[in-house]
Amino acid sequence: MILEEVTVNLGGRSYPILIGTGLLTRLGEFLRARFTAHRIMVVTNHTVRCLYGDVVEGGLRRAGWDTVWAEMPDGEEYKTLATVQGFYDLALATELDRACPVIALGGGVVGDTGGFFAATYQRGVPLVQVPTTLLAQVDASVGGKVGVNHPCGKNMIGAFYQPRLVVADLDTLATLPLREIRAGLAEVIKYGVIKEAIFFAWLEENIERLLRLERDALAHAVATSCRIKAAVVEEDETEAGLRQILNYGHTVGHALEALTDYRDYHHGEAVAIGMAVAARLAVELGLLAEDRATRIISLIRRAGLPTEVPGQFSAGELVRAMRLDKKTRGGRLTLVLPEAIGRVRIVPRVDVQVIKSVLVRGGVRDGG
Ligand SMILES: NC(=O)c1ccc[n+]([C@@H]2O[C@H](COP(=O)([O-])OP(=O)(O)OC[C@H]3O[C@@H](n4cnc5c(N)ncnc54)[C@H](O)[C@@H]3O)[C@@H](O)[C@H]2O)c1
Ligand SMILES: [Zn+2]
Numbered sequence: 001m002i003l004e005e006v007t008v009n010l011g012g013r014s015y016p017i018l019i020g021t022g023l024l025t026r027l028g029e030f031l032r033a034r035f036t037a038h039r040i041m042v043v044t045n046h047t048v049r050c051l052y053g054d055v056v057e058g059g060l061r062r063a064g065w066d067t068v069w070a071e072m073p074d075g076e077e078y079k080t081l082a083t084v085q086g087f088y089d090l091a092l093a094t095e096l097d098r099a100c101p102v103i104a105l106g107g108g109v110v111g112d113t114g115g116f117f118a119a120t121y122q123r124g125v126p127l128v129q130v131p132t133t134l135l136a137q138v139d140a141s142v143g144g145k146v147g148v149n150h151p152c153g154k155n156m157i158g159a160f161y162q163p164r165l166v167v168a169d170l171d172t173l174a175t176l177p178l179r180e181i182r183a184g185l186a187e188v189i190k191y192g193v194i195k196e197a198i199f200f201a202w203l204e205e206n207i208e209r210l211l212r213l214e215r216d217a218l219a220h221a222v223a224t225s226c227r228i229k230a231a232v233v234e235e236d237e238t239e240a241g242l243r244q245i246l247n248y249g250h251t252v253g254h255a256l257e258a259l260t261d262y263r264d265y266h267h268g269e270a271v272a273i274g275m276a277v278a279a280r281l282a283v284e285l286g287l288l289a290e291d292r293a294t295r296i297i298s299l300i301r302r303a304g305l306p307t308e309v310p311g312q313f314s315a316g317e318l319v320r321a322m323r324l325d326k327k328t329r330g331g332r333l334t335l336v337l338p339e340a341i342g343r344v345r346i347v348p349r350v351d352v353q354v355i356k357s358v359l360v361r362g363g364v365r366d367g368g
Pocket of ligand 1: 045047048051074075076079106107108109110112132133134135136139140141142143144145146155172173174175176177180267
């Protein structure tokens with residue numbers, strides 16, 4: 001059952017996001033209404049294929065699709081050009097032509113890798129995102145960023161390539177580990193802080209229901225998150241300006257992920273800490289009232305997410321790592337800071353000493 005539908009309005013490249021339950025079995029039907037080809041490639045990983053491969057295959061076959069499965073190993077370390085090369089080989093061997101759609105069935109890793117394959121195979125074939133993690137449903141599958149990692153950095157190779165359809169089946173979240181649900185909620189909370197006070201207040205009321213995976217609560221949270229991301233992307237598809245607000249919490253988050261070699265934290269957990277630090281910094285700079293920062297931090301905590309920078313790093317190390325983040329633009333620290341719940345400001349050239357003192361007050365070691 002489709003519970004919510006959100007449209008990403010990009011002129012001739014507009015597309016719907018269908019959100020609901022029992023949607024995986026209906027993929028064949030949704031695609032039949034949009035594409036005339038007979039063959040389809042499904043990019044996924046082993047974990048997701050074991051869980052949902054049969055139901056997807058059955059539905060596609062009933063609608064007359066001939067499926068080619070492209071499986072990548074599970075893990076961020078396989079989000080590489082080598083994996084995509086394997087997909088090109090398979091697509092050519094199975095004579096996939098430009099009319100054949102590609103489904104990316106999985107979390108953000110599969111979405112980004114399969115999306116990059118679809119963007120580049122024969123200069124682009126139709127892409128359908130079928131996100132199966134909360135993070136992918138509220139973030140990675142929407143907005144058209146696709147890409148792979150390079151040994152020198154994450155997401156260094158990629159494209160802006162919008163999908164033709166996104167299908168978010170909430171049933172898939174039932175098999176997702178709770179830690180992944182919490183990590184996805186970090187991005188959901190982010191949307192409330194950057195754009196919508198009403199949604200933030202709704203999250204304060206409903207966070208426990210989301211953690212219990214109650215369907216109607218999930219549908220509302222996923223749809224609202226997608227609607228907010230869509231509105232930002234519609235105004236600034238290629239991140240020239242406004243889209244930067246989606247990076248709230250991410251400069252500190254990326255620094256923590258890099259300093260811990262992407263091992264200790266889930267992306268969402270690092271972002272959760274980053275959002276808390278940014279809220280404290282906004283108070284320090286006189287942009288945000290203290291009780292608002294308290295509300296932000298307490299909602300993050302109630303989602304079961306961390307809000308404190310770990311003690312093992314010095315303030316200097318953290319600031320250096322923040323400067324290296326590619327989204328800081330030329331090494332200057334431009335940060336997205338909340339001025340209210342529901343509104344953020346892009347603040348250029350934030351004083352490094354102020355950042356350090358906020359970090360130190362939060363328990364981080366002083367020093368370089
Ligand atoms: N393109 C974008 O705009 C964008 C935005 C945010 C993040 N990303 C990217 O997304 C990636 C992270 O995505 P993620 O958090 O979804 O991680 P992920 O894709 O690694 O998925 C997390 C884990 O959950 C498993 N899994 C997926 N669906 C499942 C299900 N329904 N039940 C049980 N297990 C399931 C996966 O196999 C994996 O082990 C990163 O590579 C990040 O760069 C991209
Ligand atoms: Zn993120």
